[in-house]
Amino acid sequence: MDNESMMALSKQLEVEFDSLVENCLVSGAIDLNLYQEYDVKRGLRDSSGKGVLTGLTEISDVTGYDIVNGVKEPADGKLFYQGYDVKKLVGEGIKKKFAFEETTYLLLFGKLPTAEQLEVFIEVVASLQELSGQFVRDVIMKAPSANLMNGLQKSVLTLYSYDSNPDDISIPNVLRQSLQLIAKLPLIAVYNYHAYRHFNFLDSLVIKPPVKGLSTAENILQMLRPDGKYTELEARVLDAALVLHAEHGGGNNSTFTNHVVTSSGTDTYSAVAASIASLKGPRHGGANLKVQQMFADLKKNVSDIKDDSQIEGYLKKVLKGEAFDGSGLIYGMGHAVYTISDPRELILKGFAEKLANEKGMQDEFLLHDTVERIAAELIMARRHVIKPVCANVDFYSGLIYTMLGIPEELFTPLFALSRISGWSAHRLEELVNKEKIIRPAYKYVGHHKEYVELEERK
Incomplete structure (x- = not known):
């Protein structure tokens, strides 16, 4: 086929595709008045914008109103993790080095750790941080994604293949998997960024391992920066940001996604990948x-x-x-x-x-x-x-x-590597309580039709 014929065919296919798009738009359009007629809670929110109650949780509480004489009155917002005001968890000044690690412990286990428990927990997480050279080479370095959230998804899903017991959803096994993801996601995010910059912009490729004894925030900065240097204030600010993004109730889109997917009985890696997909959206983590x-x-x-x-x-x-x-x-x-x-x-x-x-x-x-x-x-x-x-x-x-000099490509991945603590806590809560599979209803508002044989259609 010559070039002229190819161009003519391409034009024809373009016209036909435009027709398919138009059909899709017409077919998918629903009369918005029907949502009110059937009292459908669009976005799982009622007419006042309040979320429809779909579950129970003890992990966190989000409040924006006070009830005065039975009436909702706007109030300063409050956020509680396992009953504790997040302001106290973040702390004052720049001296609280491991606020994110302490917060992660609290979210997972429902109580604040003692000094000894926190020290042991930090050691456990640090022991799980390592990514094998084979994984970095074969997964992260190959076909790096321009949007790093897709790189995170790919990496998390591939960790399934490196797990000797990936489908076991017993609490001990899911806790093990959760701790590994909490430990590895910062490395995965930073390494994906370096690979993306190297293969797309020819930047120097320097992959640095995490340093034992440093906080998650400190390790992110030292792995990201060529000289590995940072100020105490920089590390403290990033640590506070990780704490504040770690959890926000069970109703936010990515956490609710985790509950929905977890309720089906799927594996941890699939559940977390689904949450990452949700968080990528500009209406949420982006x-x-x-x-x-x-x-x-x-x-x-x-x-x-x-x-x-x-x-x-x-x-x-x-x-x-x-x-x-x-x-x-x-x-x-x-x-x-x-x-x-x-x-x-x-x-x-x-x-x-x-x-x-x-x-x-x-x-x-x-x-x-x-x-x-x-x-x-x-x-x-x-x-x-x-x-x-x-x-x-x-x-x-x-x-x-x-x-902090963090590139825009890492903004949403930073959200993900902090929210993994909340996702993990909610996944464990869903499994501990052995909830039913989440299956809300959709009202059919189309029309039943008689089948027409192919040769009789117009």
Whole structure:
């Protein structure tokens, strides 16, 4: 077949594919009025936006309201891990070195460790960190993904093949697998990044092992940076970010995904890979990257970032879908549960200010503070609501990662390697309680039809 014939065939296939797309759009469209008619809780949320109750958990509690005389009143948000206020777990200052490890122990076992228990736990996790040279070469180095979340998925799923007992879902075996994933995921994320940079941009390839005795945050920084150096404040800030991303109730999309998949009786690696797939989405774990991209776009389109009126004008265009990605969303603003404040955002904002002072990036911090203030007012006015709109955890996490020199490709993987602690706790809780397979109902609103033979169809 000559080139002209090939081009003609290609054009024909393109037209036919466009027709298939149109058929898909028409076939998949459901009358939105039917959701109200059948009282369907879209997104598993009721008409007020509150999540539909689908399960019970003791792992964490998320609150954004107070009940006053039987009426919900907006309140400062609170987050509890196994009953403990997350503010206490993060701690004050920069002296709490192993906050993430302590938090992981708490999430998994339901109680705070003693000094001796924490020391033993850290040693156990450190003993499970190693990735074999064969795994690094054959899995991570081959066909690295431009989106590192897919690299994480591939690596986690392949660990199944390296497990001598992968399908055993007894509690001892799942705990073993969970601890191994908690230990290995930081290495997998950083190594995937190095492989991606080397094979796509010819960066030098340096794969460094974790150092025993360092915290997860310290090891991430030393494995990521060519010189392996970091300040005490940098490590402490990253440690705090890991704690704040470790868990957020059973109803968030990736954790609920873990519950759903776990309830089917599948293996640990498949359940975690499914959670990673959920977290990849920009409406979930990918939101902090969207925040940073939005700020980059703002700087391109605002001549004076210290002029509130110019910033307000840009944000109004964003809300109208006339700026940034056209979604009409100011990323990092608003939350399904929190109203007056997101406790994670408040903590990260404090750390972001400290880090900005150390890095000489005060103007960047002040810009975020200004956008946060103006955006909240604009969103409330646009929605005609009295309910407060607050910034969420994603608003400052991306700024913190940027100040730490962490590349954007690792923003969401960092979320995953911290949330693995919460996913593991919820998977174990689901298995311990031997829940039924999760199977919600969907109402059929189509029409039954008579089958027509092929030659009679038009």
